[in-house]
Amino acid sequence: MNLINPLLLMIALGMMAPSVEGSDLALSDEPVLKKLALADFDGNTDDAVLLGEWKAIAKRWPGSVAFRLDPGSSSAAPGRSLRVDYALPPSDDSVDLPETRGEFAASLALRGLDAADYDHLSFRVKGDPAEGFNPEFEVQFHGTEPAGSGMKEVGNFMVSGITDQWKRVVVPLNYMIGIRNWKQLSAFVISFPPREMGVHKGAYWVDDIALIKTGKPGPGTGDPVVAEKKKAWEDALGGEAAARPKLRERLAGWPASPLVDGKTLPCDEREFLSRIAHDTWRGLDALIDKPHGLPLDRVHFGKGSVNLSDSKIGDYTSVTNIGFYFLAVVSAHELGFITRELALKRLAATLATLESLETYRGFYFNYYNTTTLERTSNFISFVDSAWLTAGLMVARQTFPELAYRCTRLIEHQNYGFFYDAGHKLMSHGYYMNMALRSSIHYGLFYTESRIGSLIAIGKGDVPEEHWFRMARTLPAEFRWQSLPPLDRTERSENGFRWIGGYYQWREYRYVPSWGGSLFEALMPSLVLDESRHAPASLGYNGKVHTDIQRVYALKSLGYPVWGMSPSSVPGGDRYAEYGVKVLGATGYGGGGVTPHAAVLAVLTEPSEAVANLRKLIELYPIYGDFGFYDAVNPVTGEVAYNYLCLNQAMILVALANHLADHAVQKRFAADPIIQRALPLIGFEKFVDDEPQA
Incomplete structure (x- = not known):
C-alpha cells in the first residue's frame, strides 16, 4: 500500500x-x-x-x-x-x-x-x-x-x-x-x-x-509485468469486453441493486452498525475469485447501475487485500455472519492459493492477477507484506486448525530483508527486476507502517531500537512542513533514546502523520488496541487526530460530513490522497470524504462517528447493496461508485472490534509475536501535561 x-x-x-x-x-x-x-x-x-x-x-x-x-x-x-x-x-x-x-x-x-x-x-x-x-x-x-x-x-x-x-x-x-x-x-x-x-x-x-x-537504460522501477496467461485468456474470448461476463462468472456474487434507501436502515445504533457490517461482509464475500479464494482489488460501477456492461472488474489483488481478507473472515465469524466451518473453508482456500504463488525470499509480490495467479509487479512492499502477516497472525489465533499453515508462511519471511542497519529504518521495499532495495525509508513514526515495524521487532527480525529511530516530528529546518514542531527535544526511558516533539493546532497537540489522513492514524488500531496498550502516545494521538478531522472538516472547510483519507476520486474511478493538512507533516488536501475513514472513527469517537455515518447516508446516494461506496465529494455530492477490497475490509474490521468486544484486536495481541513487542510501546508519552512553546 x-x-x-x-x-x-x-x-x-x-x-x-x-x-x-x-x-x-x-x-x-x-x-x-x-x-x-x-x-x-x-x-x-x-x-x-x-x-x-x-x-x-x-x-x-x-x-x-x-x-x-x-x-x-x-x-x-x-x-x-x-x-x-x-x-x-x-x-x-x-x-x-x-x-x-x-x-x-x-x-x-x-x-x-x-x-x-x-x-x-x-x-x-x-x-x-x-x-x-x-x-x-x-x-x-x-x-x-x-x-x-x-x-x-x-x-x-x-x-x-x-x-x-x-x-x-x-x-x-x-x-x-x-x-x-x-x-x-x-x-x-x-x-x-x-x-x-x-x-x-x-x-x-x-x-x-x-x-x-547508450540507448539501453536497463531495468526501472516502473517496468510493467504483463500477465501473459491472462492476456491470452482474454484474447481467446474476444477481448476485454467479451471476457467480462466470464470474469463475472468467477465471482461469488454481484450486487442486486445500485442503491439502498437510507430510511430502511435501523434506528437503533447497534442494529444500524450491525447492518452496515453485514452488508459490507456480503460484498467482501461476493467479490472474490471463487476458484482461487482471492479478493478482487476493486469493482467500479456506473452511476445508478450495477449492470455488467457499465462496470469494470479489477481482477487483481494485493498482499494487503489478502491480509485484510483474513481479517474480514475472522470479523464475519466473530459477528455471527458465518459459521466456524464456513470461515475455515474460506481461509483454507485462500491459504492453498497463497502456498502456490510465486514469492521471493518468502515474501509475496505486491500484485497478482486473480484469474491466472500471475504476479503483475516486480515490487515487494514492506508495509503490504506486514499486513498479510497481521492477517495470518489473527487467523492462527482464531482458528488453531490453520495455525501450522499460517505459521509456516510467517516463518518463511525475515523482515530484516527490508531493514537498513545504517539508518535503523525499514525500506519501502525491494525491486526484484533491479536487485535493488528501495532508497526510500518509512522514517516517520505516525503512519500505517508502524504496525510492520512492531511485527518485525516482535519476530526478532530487527532490533528494538528501530522503534525509536522513527521520527516523531521532523526538524524545524524542514520549512516545508505544515506546522513547526514544538518541544522537539531528546527523550530517554527504559534504556531507549529518541527525539520527541509535537504540532499544535488551536488547542490540540499531537504527533503528525505524513499526509493527515485518518487511515495513517487509525489503520494500525484495527489490529492493535492502541488506546489500551499505548494510552499516552498512540492511543492519545488517535483520539486527537479524529477530533481534528471532525472539527477541521465541519468548521474550517464547512463540510456537512467528515473523514478524509486516500480513496477513489468522486465521480470517477481514479484514486487520490485526501487528508487534513495540519495533521500531516506535508498534509494532503481536502475534496473527498470516504466512509472507511468515517467508520475508522468508531475506534476513537463512536458516538460522533455514528452520527456522521447517518449524515452521509441522509445527504448522499452513497449506500448500496454491499454497503458504502468508496467516497463522496461533500460539496458537489458526486460519489465514487466503487467497492475497494481494502477500504471495505477496514470498515468491517473496525465494526467487528466495536460490536464484538475488540475481537480482532484481542486475537492480534494474543499472538506471541506481539506479546514480545508490547512492552516496547506502553511507556512513551507524546505530549507533556503542560504545553511548551
Whole structure:
C-alpha cells in the first residue's frame, strides 16, 4: 500500500543509497550514442573558475571536505583530476537524526541542467593508498527546488568496489529513483555519509564525470509485468469486453441493486452498525475469485447501475487485500455472519492459493492477477507484506486448525530483508527486476507502517531500537512542513533514546502523520488496541487526530460530513490522497470524504462517528447493496461508485472490534509475536501535561 509520497519522505527522513556495484562499461559492446561532460578537468579552463563550480559541504564540526586539481589523469594522456579529501567527525552516542548526523560532500552546480536524454552517469575514481579511503561513497543528483518549498528531489547511488587503481564506474540513472524530473538538475554531489563510511578519513581522485546515452537504460522501477496467461485468456474470448461476463462468472456474487434507501436502515445504533457490517461482509464475500479464494482489488460501477456492461472488474489483488481478507473472515465469524466451518473453508482456500504463488525470499509480490495467479509487479512492499502477516497472525489465533499453515508462511519471511542497519529504518521495499532495495525509508513514526515495524521487532527480525529511530516530528529546518514542531527535544526511558516533539493546532497537540489522513492514524488500531496498550502516545494521538478531522472538516472547510483519507476520486474511478493538512507533516488536501475513514472513527469517537455515518447516508446516494461506496465529494455530492477490497475490509474490521468486544484486536495481541513487542510501546508519552512553546 504505497500511499505516502515517496519522494518527499525520502528527502525528509534521509535516504539510503542503492548499493549495486557500478561496473566497467565496454564501450565497444555498448556504444555511447551521446555524451555530456560535467567535469573532465583536462581543458584550458582557469583553475579558479573550474573549482568555482564546486563547493565543499561539511555541516558538522570537526568534519571537513576539501578539494583541489592534481596533475595526473585517468587516461594515458597528460591531464588533471579532482582530488577530494574528507574527514568525518568521530562517532558519538547522540540520537541519529538528520540535524545531528551531519552532511559531508563535494557538490558541482548544474544550474537547471536538462539530463532527460541520458541514461547513465559515468566517471573514473581511485582512492589514495597513502591517506586511506573507504571502498565506497555516494553519488547524488539533486533536482531544482521549487521556489519557497524547501524541498527538492534527490537521487542517490552508493558506489562500491573502489580501489587504489583507476576504475570506471557507470551508474544507470534508473537506479537513482528519487529523481522524477531529469529536465532540471541543480547539482551533482559526491557524498560521504558518516553512517556508511567505515573509514572516516581519506582521499580520492575523480575524473571524467559525464552523462552518457547508450540507448539501453536497463531495468526501472516502473517496468510493467504483463500477465501473459491472462492476456491470452482474454484474447481467446474476444477481448476485454467479451471476457467480462466470464470474469463475472468467477465471482461469488454481484450486487442486486445500485442503491439502498437510507430510511430502511435501523434506528437503533447497534442494529444500524450491525447492518452496515453485514452488508459490507456480503460484498467482501461476493467479490472474490471463487476458484482461487482471492479478493478482487476493486469493482467500479456506473452511476445508478450495477449492470455488467457499465462496470469494470479489477481482477487483481494485493498482499494487503489478502491480509485484510483474513481479517474480514475472522470479523464475519466473530459477528455471527458465518459459521466456524464456513470461515475455515474460506481461509483454507485462500491459504492453498497463497502456498502456490510465486514469492521471493518468502515474501509475496505486491500484485497478482486473480484469474491466472500471475504476479503483475516486480515490487515487494514492506508495509503490504506486514499486513498479510497481521492477517495470518489473527487467523492462527482464531482458528488453531490453520495455525501450522499460517505459521509456516510467517516463518518463511525475515523482515530484516527490508531493514537498513545504517539508518535503523525499514525500506519501502525491494525491486526484484533491479536487485535493488528501495532508497526510500518509512522514517516517520505516525503512519500505517508502524504496525510492520512492531511485527518485525516482535519476530526478532530487527532490533528494538528501530522503534525509536522513527521520527516523531521532523526538524524545524524542514520549512516545508505544515506546522513547526514544538518541544522537539531528546527523550530517554527504559534504556531507549529518541527525539520527541509535537504540532499544535488551536488547542490540540499531537504527533503528525505524513499526509493527515485518518487511515495513517487509525489503520494500525484495527489490529492493535492502541488506546489500551499505548494510552499516552498512540492511543492519545488517535483520539486527537479524529477530533481534528471532525472539527477541521465541519468548521474550517464547512463540510456537512467528515473523514478524509486516500480513496477513489468522486465521480470517477481514479484514486487520490485526501487528508487534513495540519495533521500531516506535508498534509494532503481536502475534496473527498470516504466512509472507511468515517467508520475508522468508531475506534476513537463512536458516538460522533455514528452520527456522521447517518449524515452521509441522509445527504448522499452513497449506500448500496454491499454497503458504502468508496467516497463522496461533500460539496458537489458526486460519489465514487466503487467497492475497494481494502477500504471495505477496514470498515468491517473496525465494526467487528466495536460490536464484538475488540475481537480482532484481542486475537492480534494474543499472538506471541506481539506479546514480545508490547512492552516496547506502553511507556512513551507524546505530549507533556503542560504545553511548551
